[in-house]
Amino acid sequence: MSQHLTDLPTRSQATAARIVAAARGLFVASNYADVKVDMIARAAQVTKGGLYHHFASKEDLYVSMMLDDLDNKRRLFGQAVAATGSCRDRLARLTRDFLELPDEERELTRLVRRDINTFSGAERDRLVRAYQKALPEQIEAIISDGIRDGELAPGDARVLSWSFVALVEVVIGRYADRVLGSTDAHLDYVLDLFFKGAAAEPTGRKV
Amino acid sequence: MSQHLTDLPTRSQATAARIVAAARGLFVASNYADVKVDMIARAAQVTKGGLYHHFASKEDLYVSMMLDDLDNKRRLFGQAVAATGSCRDRLARLTRDFLELPDEERELTRLVRRDINTFSGAERDRLVRAYQKALPEQIEAIISDGIRDGELAPGDARVLSWSFVALVEVVIGRYADRVLGSTDAHLDYVLDLFFKGAAAEPTGRKV
DNA sequence: GCTCAAACCGACCGGACAGTCGGTAGGTGA
DNA sequence: TCACCTACCGACTGTCCGGTCGGTTTGAGC
Numbered sequence: 001m002s003q004h005l006t007d008l009p010t011r012s013q014a015t016a017a018r019i020v021a022a023a024r025g026l027f028v029a030s031n032y033a034d035v036k037v038d039m040i041a042r043a044a045q046v047t048k049g050g051l052y053h054h055f056a057s058k059e060d061l062y063v064s065m066m067l068d069d070l071d072n073k074r075r076l077f078g079q080a081v082a083a084t085g086s087c088r089d090r091l092a093r094l095t096r097d098f099l100e101l102p103d104e105e106r107e108l109t110r111l112v113r114r115d116i117n118t119f120s121g122a123e124r125d126r127l128v129r130a131y132q133k134a135l136p137e138q139i140e141a142i143i144s145d146g147i148r149d150g151e152l153a154p155g156d157a158r159v160l161s162w163s164f165v166a167l168v169e170v171v172i173g174r175y176a177d178r179v180l181g182s183t184d185a186h187l188d189y190v191l192d193l194f195f196k197g198a199a200a201e202p203t204g205r206k207v
Numbered sequence: 208m209s210q211h212l213t214d215l216p217t218r219s220q221a222t223a224a225r226i227v228a229a230a231r232g233l234f235v236a237s238n239y240a241d242v243k244v245d246m247i248a249r250a251a252q253v254t255k256g257g258l259y260h261h262f263a264s265k266e267d268l269y270v271s272m273m274l275d276d277l278d279n280k281r282r283l284f285g286q287a288v289a290a291t292g293s294c295r296d297r298l299a300r301l302t303r304d305f306l307e308l309p310d311e312e313r314e315l316t317r318l319v320r321r322d323i324n325t326f327s328g329a330e331r332d333r334l335v336r337a338y339q340k341a342l343p344e345q346i347e348a349i350i351s352d353g354i355r356d357g358e359l360a361p362g363d364a365r366v367l368s369w370s371f372v373a374l375v376e377v378v379i380g381r382y383a384d385r386v387l388g389s390t391d392a393h394l395d396y397v398l399d400l401f402f403k404g405a406a407a408e409p410t411g412r413k414v
Numbered sequence: 415g416c417t418c419a420a421a422c423c424g425a426c427c428g429g430a431c432a433g434t435c436g437g438t439a440g441g442t443g444a
Numbered sequence: 445t446c447a448c449c450t451a452c453c454g455a456c457t458g459t460c461c462g463g464t465c466g467g468t469t470t471g472a473g474c
Contacts, residue, residue: 011470012421031324033240037462048463050422058462114321117238153407159383159396160405166373176366189366197404198367200360218441219451244432255433257452265432416474423468430460438453444446 016054019044020065028107032062032115062115063123067130069108074134081138087146092191094139095168099183106172109135136161164194223261226251227272235314239269239322269322270330274337276315281341288345294353299398301346302375306390313379316342343368371401 009017022044026035037058041051055061080094098106112131116124139161146152152160170176171186180186216224229251233242244265248258262268287301305313319338323331347368353359359367377383378393387393 015421034324036460047423049424049465052463053421053423114324117241117321150407152405155396155405156383156386159377159386162377162380162383163374163400163405166377167370170366170369170373173369176363176369179363179366189362193370193401193404195404195406197400197402198359198362198370199402200357222451243430254453256435256454259433260451260453418473419471421468421470423466425465427462427464429462432457432459434457435455436453438451440449440451442447442449444448 012054015044015046015050019046019051019054019061020068023061023065024069024104024108027062027065027111027115028104032118059119059123063119063127066108066111066127069105070112070127070130070134073105073109074130074138077134077138081141087142087149087151088191088195090142090145091139091164091194092187094142095187095190096183098168099172099186110169135165139164164190167194219261222251222253222257226253226258226261226268227275230268230272231276231311231315234269234272234318234322235311239325266326266330270326270334273315273318273334276312277319277334277337277341280312280316281337281345284341284345288348294349294356294358295398295402297349297352298346298371298401299394301349302394302397303390305375306379306393317376342372346371371397374401 019040023035023040026040026043029035037048037051040061041048044051051061055064076097077094080090080097083090083093085093098109112127116127119127136158140157143152143160143164144157147154147157167190171180171190177186180189226247230242230247233247233250236242244255244258247268248255251258258268262271283304284301287297287304290297290300292300305316319334323334326334343365347364350359350367350371351364354361354364374397378387378397384393387396
């Protein structure tokens with residue numbers, strides 16, 4: 001190994017990375033069952049045998065790909081959690097970081113919810129846990145602070161964080177993405193709706 | 208045909224209905240690919256041959272099942288659209304009608320979004336159109352009225368309606384369902400969040 | 415330039431599963 | 445009771461695809 005003292009990628013690592021990249025593109029475009037191992041291999045310029053030299057199974061490849069990505073996202077969004085400022089500002093930062101991701105990486109987030117029923121037992125749990133650590137839990141942390149500081153009305157932080165995630169997913173949908181235009185418009189829509197609601201003017205009436 | 212002057216179900220119709228009912232239960236529990244035709248047949252007390260006597264293909268069975276159900280929902284939610292009253296009241300009625308549906312029928316709504324990528328071309332479009340007619344379009348109609356009457360702030364009614372649907376889907380999730388308890392609590396959560404937002408108090412500040 | 419291991423190849427295997435087809439059962443009308 | 449038609453049966457088939465395995469290539473170290 002000429003590379004044993006550096007962290008330049010070895011040939012093996014480069015091939016594995018090529019396979020993962022090819023898999024990402026295909027899995028984003030179609031669901032788990034419709035992506036064939038042969039397609040991934042061809043897209044990655046490897047044969048099936050070569051692919052299986054690096055990954056134990058199709059499921060292993062999928063899970064590796066997702067866990068890598070979710071760990072990156074966890075680190076990325078962790079910055080917003082660690083940031084100082086109002087709850088709204090920190091949520092804005094996190095959401096902006098998300099919206100400015102390359103299309104493919106942003107779309108990957110949908111996959112967990114789309115394909116999660118495909119897996120069973122241990123692998124499924126690993127995926128769910130990684131997803132929760134990357135997104136809902138970090139948003140929940142910010143929202144909990146918001147509630148504690150009186151910026152948000154008291155409520156279940158986890159349900160609120162899932163609601164927030166759901167709203168973000170709406171604005172990255174095909175139609176909403178087109179209607180809203182700029183990233184700033186997306187951001188304003190989500191934050192305004194989440195904080196102030198859709199009513200025409202602040203209603204002060206008792207419930 | 209002894210039944211030709213009545214609308215009592217014939218033996219054939221009864222069997223077809225049994226198959227559809229069995230398919231519903233199984234498709235709600237697992238995704239399209241994981242439900243085998245043999246399982247549906249067994250659950251419906253028919254053989255595979257019998258099943259294929261009534262439906263041209265697995266896809267045909269799935270689509271028939273969904274179109275039937277979506278048409279029922281379209282009629283059900285149409286009542287809220289036709290109702291008089293404030294935008295909030297009509298949305299509340301529609302949402303309550305939805306939340307009070309039997310579990311299985313409520314869950315069916317998720318399937319469209321879950322399995323839609325499984326199909327291609329014509330069948331896919333039919334499903335999407337039926338779904339849009341049943342849910343987003345009817346909500347959009349109510350929301351458009353709300354904007355026109357000044358009850359809601361100006362905005363894209365379709366994006367708002369999808370946001371509303373997304374919030375409803377959150378509260379029927381496992382965790383939120385448990386935390387919120389009663390149907391009324393679900394309803395209040397969704398409507399308050401959608402209309403007034405999550406902020407602690409009505410903010411009057413200029414944007 | 416020889417050696418050995420890791421990387422890679424691709425024809426093949428075997429199980430799963432949607433769909434078929436030749437046949438039987440049951441009921442209806444003449 | 446006979447003729448006929450629809451409903452239903454279930455063993456079988458063809459295909460698709462994840463995974464395997466005996467082999468070849470590559471290149472690092474000596």
